[in-house]
Amino acid sequence: MFGDDAGIQLGAYNNPVCKTPHLDNLASRGVTFKYGYTSVSSCSPSRSALLTGLPQHQNGIYGLASGQFHFSSFDNVISLPKILSKNQIRTGIIGKYHVQPESVYTFDFMQTDATHDGNSIGRNITLMNEYFEQFISTNDSRPFFLYMAFHDTHRCNVPDVYGEFCEKFGDPSKSNGTIPDWIPDYYDPMNVALETYIPDNSIARQDLANLYTVTGRLDQGVGLFMRTLEKYNLLDDTLIIYTSDNGIPFPGAKTNLYDHGMIEPFIVSSPDSKQNWGKTSNALASTTDIVPTILDWFDVQYPNWTLFKTQVKLTGQSLLPALSNVDATGFDHVFASHNLHEVTMYYPMRVIRTKDIRLIHNLNYFAPYPMALDIFDSPTFRKLLNDTQTGQPTEWIKSLKDYYYRSEFEMFNVTSDPNELVNLAYNPKYFSIFSDLKARLNAWQNETNDIWRCEPRGVLVTDGTCVSADNIFDN
Numbered sequence: 001m002f003g004d005d006a007g008i009q010l011g012a013y014n015n016p017v018c019k020t021p022h023l024d025n026l027a028s029r030g031v032t033f034k035y036g037y038t039s040v041s042s043c044s045p046s047r048s049a050l051l052t053g054l055p056q057h058q059n060g061i062y063g064l065a066s067g068q069f070h071f072s073s074f075d076n077v078i079s080l081p082k083i084l085s086k087n088q089i090r091t092g093i094i095g096k097y098h099v100q101p102e103s104v105y106t107f108d109f110m111q112t113d114a115t116h117d118g119n120s121i122g123r124n125i126t127l128m129n130e131y132f133e134q135f136i137s138t139n140d141s142r143p144f145f146l147y148m149a150f151h152d153t154h155r156c157n158v159p160d161v162y163g164e165f166c167e168k169f170g171d172p173s174k175s176n177g178t179i180p181d182w183i184p185d186y187y188d189p190m191n192v193a194l195e196t197y198i199p200d201n202s203i204a205r206q207d208l209a210n211l212y213t214v215t216g217r218l219d220q221g222v223g224l225f226m227r228t229l230e231k232y233n234l235l236d237d238t239l240i241i242y243t244s245d246n247g248i249p250f251p252g253a254k255t256n257l258y259d260h261g262m263i264e265p266f267i268v269s270s271p272d273s274k275q276n277w278g279k280t281s282n283a284l285a286s287t288t289d290i291v292p293t294i295l296d297w298f299d300v301q302y303p304n305w306t307l308f309k310t311q312v313k314l315t316g317q318s319l320l321p322a323l324s325n326v327d328a329t330g331f332d333h334v335f336a337s338h339n340l341h342e343v344t345m346y347y348p349m350r351v352i353r354t355k356d357i358r359l360i361h362n363l364n365y366f367a368p369y370p371m372a373l374d375i376f377d378s379p380t381f382r383k384l385l386n387d388t389q390t391g392q393p394t395e396w397i398k399s400l401k402d403y404y405y406r407s408e409f410e411m412f413n414v415t416s417d418p419n420e421l422v423n424l425a426y427n428p429k430y431f432s433i434f435s436d437l438k439a440r441l442n443a444w445q446n447e448t449n450d451i452w453r454c455e456p457r458g459v460l461v462t463d464g465t466c467v468s469a470d471n472i473f474d475n
Contacts, residue, residue, distance in 0.1 A: 001150070001222060001225065001240070002047075002050065002095075002096075002147065002149045002150065002243060002244060003152065003242075003244035003245070004043070004122065004149070004150050004152060004244070005153050005154045005155070005244065005245065005246060005248055005249045006150070006152065006218060006244040006248070006264075006265065007153070007244070007253070007265065008263060009211065009212060009215050010023050010024065010215075010219075011024040012024045012027035012032050012265070013032070015193050017187065017192055017193045017212065018187075018212040018216070019185055019212075019216055019219070020215060020216070020219040021219065021223070022219045022222045022223030022226065023219050023267065025223070026222060026226065026240065027278070028277060028278045029277050029278075030267055030269030030323075031268055031270075031273065031276055031279055031281050032266070032267050032280045033267070033268070033280075033281050033283060033284075033319075033322075034280050034282055035263075035284045035285065036264045036265065036266020036286075037262040037263060037264060037285065037286050037334050038245060038246050038262050038264050038287050039055055039056075039286050039287045039288045039336050039337065040055065040246070040338050041246040041253075041255050041256055041257055041262060041336070041338055042056075042063065042254075042338060042341045043064060043098055043245050043246065044061050044064045044066070044071060044099055045061050045062065045063065045071075045338070046246050046287060047061075047096075047098055048061035048065075048073055048099050049288050050245070050288075050290055050291075051079045051080050051081065051099065051291075052073070052077055052078070053080070053288050053290070053292060053302075053314045054077070054288070054312070054314075054448070055315075055335070055448055056337055056338070057339060057445075057448065057450045058448045058449060059073045059077050060072060061073050061099060061100075062340055063340030063343055064098075064341060065098055065099050068343070069343045070100075070343075071343075072100045072101055073099065073104045073105070075101065075103065076307065077104050078104075078303055079104050079105050079106075080145070080291050080294060081093075081106060081147075082104070082106060083295070083300065083303060084145050084294075084300065085108065087298065087300045089142060089143050089144065089145055089298060090108050090138075090144040090145070091109070091144070091145050091147075092107055092109035092110070092135045092145070092146045092147065093109070093146075093147045094109075094112070094121070094128055094131045094132060094135070094146070095111075095112060095121055095128060095147075095149030096113055096151050097110075097149070098113070107147070109135050111131045113151075118157075119151060123150070123151045123166055123217065124170060125182055125217060125218075125220060125221030125224055126181045128148065128150075128221060129225060132146070132148065132225055132228055133232075136229070136232050143298065145294065145298075148221075151166075152166070152214040152218040153211050153215050153249075155249050155374045161176070162176060164379065165210040165211055165213065166214060167186075167210045167214050167217075170182055179217070183220070184213060184216070185212070186209070187209040187212045188209070189208070190205065192209050192212065195208075195260070196397060196418075197250070197252040197419065198250055198252075198380065199380065199383065199395045200395040201395055203379045203383045204380040206379070207378065222242065226240075237271055238271070239268070239269070239270050239271075239293075239297045240269040241267070241268050241269075241290060243267075244264045244265055245287075246262075247260050247262065247263060247264075248260075249374055250380055250381075251380065251384060254372060255345070255371075255372045257338055257349045258358075258360075259353075259358065259420060262351070264287070266285050268293075268323055270297075272320075273320075273324050276323060276324070276325075279326050280326070281323075281326040281331075282326075282327075282355075283319070284331050284332060284334045284354075284355065285319055285331065285334070286335070286336075288314070288316035288335075289316040289317055289318070289319050290316070290319075291314060291316065292316050292318045293318045293319045293320060296320050297320065307449070308449065315335070315444060317330070332355055333353060333354045333355075335350075335352055335353075335441070336350070336351040336353070337349070337350055337351070337450070341372045342372065342373060345371075345372065346364060348362075348364055348455070349361065349362055349363065350450070350452070352440055354437070356414060356415045357412070357437060358410075358412050358414050359409065359411045359425070359434065359437040359438065359441060360409065360410040361441065362407070362408055363408075363455045363456050365406055365407060365408040365456070366456075368404040368405060369403065369404050369405070384396060384400065385400070397419050397421065398421065407425065407426070408456070409423075409426070410423050410425055411424045411425035411433075411434055411437070453466070454467070457469055457470075
């Protein structure tokens with residue numbers, strides 16, 4: 001189950017206000033990863049990483065797949081549903097698709113926004129559950145993989161009608177139709193649990209309150225799907241994973257690879273690990289770990305194949321050992337990679353995150369950081385922009401100038417500096433840590449055939465080596 005811009009505003013992650021009883025129940029039936037991360041903080045690239053196990057710079061979906069953006073995985077990329085189908089495992093998707101080409105991301109059963117209204121198939125939990133029941137009630141004895149892709153908690157594309165987060169969609173009291181299985185909860189903006197990276201003003205608080213409402217709709221959908229699994233006697237032998245594609249749609253979160261942009265809810269319920277149900281793991285988990293986890297669950301080997309004459313290997317790892325032993329070693333770092341959101345928003349970043357340190361390499365650091373349209377047009381950011389322009393206090397943790405203009409390298413001690421405000425990359429005391437993480441990050445870029453690995457001061461040439469831009473200009 002995959003949220004859309006869904007964050008950790010859950011009881012299971014110690015949010016005392018947002019009501020999420022069904023996700024909290026799922027956490028009581030599984031392991032909650034305190035440090036769950038996306039591998040890229042943007043919709044289509046994140047979904048491509050989820051479904052291939054390959055970072056976006058390797059699989060080819062560098063930015064949003066739809067419309068005039070048109071980023072697409074390479075034709076010969078092998079996705080999880082393709083692997084499972086060849087191993088007699090039935091596959092299905094219900095909800096948001098937002099990847100391409102369909103020849104790569106092919107499911108046996110498909111009910112998506114490619115053929116339905118996006119709100120209906122991704123926010124109407126009653127309709128989603130009807131298709132869910134249709135899929136699992138089929139007279140087919142094969143094991144199955146089903147990908148339930150919510151459209152909540154993404155900002156609404158028609159906010160004037162349905163509200164900023166489509167919180168009015170399907171609420172009969174707002175004269176916007178009915179979602180029979182959803183009982184809306186609305187929140188007093190003065191009572192939200194305001195995160196430090198969100199400005200403390202009435203507009204941002206109302207924005208967050210609206211996000212809470214649609215988080216509740218997603219949560220009630222999770223409860224509905226769980227009851228359907230139970231109805232068909234599948235609840236006790238099904239691996240269930242809940243996570244999301246990127247950070248919530250607020251400045252400093254979505255499309256950023258700071259902690260607030262990478263952090264995801266990450267709850268995994270396995271009937272084989274009941275001894276650890278209800279526990280929290282400190283293992284670092286990534287969305288690129290989901291493919292190896294599911295292959296491990298089904299005891300299916302990853303295929304032997306090449307992409308651009310390079311042997312493809314998964315760099316994520318199965319999380320099943322971390323379910324069996326929440327203190328398991330070997331889950332001490334994750335990588336992340338971002339190139340674009342919309343096609344005009346070029347800002348490639350590469351990241352390694354350990355238990356205590358995050359190192360970000362901003363490859364286009366000499367340009368201002370570009371804003372995703374839905375965040376730029378949000379009430380929260382408009383208020384931030386207007387207050388900055390008029391010289392009013394923004395109640396934000398940093399200035400817009402610091403947000404837009406970033407150093408080439410940013411390194412933060414996320415334990416002592418959770419808001420990531422003190423850049424240690426150029427501090428001589430941290431030189432050995434910086435050098436080690438930079439080398440590990442570069443090694444991962446080489447292993448995943450990252451064609452950006454020579455930037456910003458070099459050029460990747462045909463033999464796979466980097467040539468200094470200075471040498472090219474000299475010649």
